[in-house]
Amino acid sequence: MDRSLDTRVSQAVDAWLEWLPRWRPSTHRGRTRLCRRCFGSPVMAAVGLDRDVPHTVQHGLSTRIKAIVDEVVDEYTERNLPLLQRELKAAEESKARSYRPDRGLEPEYDGLPVDPDPVPGEPYLFTLAGLAGQEVAEPEAVPAPLSEEEKSALRTEIRLADECAIHAGKLVCLAIAPHRERILAAVALYVEPQIEALLADLTLELDSPPSW
Template sequence: MVMDRSLETRVSQAVDAWLKWLPRWHPSTHTGRTRVCRRCFGSPVMAAAGLDHDVPHAVQHGLSTRVKAIVDDVVDDYTNKNLPLLRHELIEAERRKAATYRPERGLEPEYDGLPLDPEPDPSAPYLFTLAGLADLDTPQAATPPPPPPPLSDEEKVALRTEIRLADECAIHAGKLVCIAMAEHRGRIERAVAIYVEPQVAALLSDLSLELDAPPSQW
């Protein structure tokens, strides 16, 4: 499997950006997740980076999101050049989604998939939330563009073929990214040892003290 030098460079830049962000990371003590992150859990990229175990999810997510953007760009480029039917379908889908305000657009990768609004506090109400703004009906949403004409049977068969080719492109790009990521495993593990493990150990120590403390007397 031949490594694309531009892909290797982009992976290196993604790791650089993540390493620059990591010293600003702190454990969250109030935000819980209701489901497993499908992007990080069981990810071969996280395994290649050495972040597939004993690492807080937010630490994983900041890197996995950046890597996903690299793979997405590879697939987008391949689709634009070689898969006209799929490209047209994706443009139509984006045109419809553009009618809805999306407050998460443009945020740094670390915020992807995380709540945009704080938990409600009855003692400090706020006038609006970003999630509420996203739900507002806009003039564009009220009058969506007309749907495209239905595909013919031949076009449906061709579209299924193009989707399969796009999936194969994503799998191939993912494998190349894993190979490139493995080259950075050493400095990733050193950064985790410096910036993450001491904070996790301190958090566990504080928790242990609270659990061992005798109940207060009333």
């Protein structure tokens, strides 16, 4: 296994373990949509966090690991896939000209919705997602359209990038598996007692008769 990848995974787990003691159960409304980054993730399955664990606990780790996979794919693309690299650079430059409220978020929040779910009868004056979706003026210089040969080559490069991502995903699963024991130990120490306390409070409220 690539030692540098093994080291990056270990550092990501260390960073997540440093954050976990600060985790607190959410008090706002729950999510109405499944998180594609965490739900069914083989990484979560590899470390035993694929069930009976709060989503925010999963998300903080899965986001860090996904960032490693993204780095591997970016490095591979920059070295070997010039057409795809050019298209991605152009897309990034276009995004940089617009407002992006999700830019610079901590790993625990990266990829999550930037706005809460709407409440019926309580409209927003504005939403961050709405601001991000506003059209911006495009530059005057329009890149020349791709030729048929370039389109075919680009499709090939996209396929290669996808294969690289799949391979990197398998490698990070292998790299993170040895950390399973300390990950589950940290969850048992910092997460499970808070969940049990919440359940105890809920049981007490349900058992207590109304005061009126």
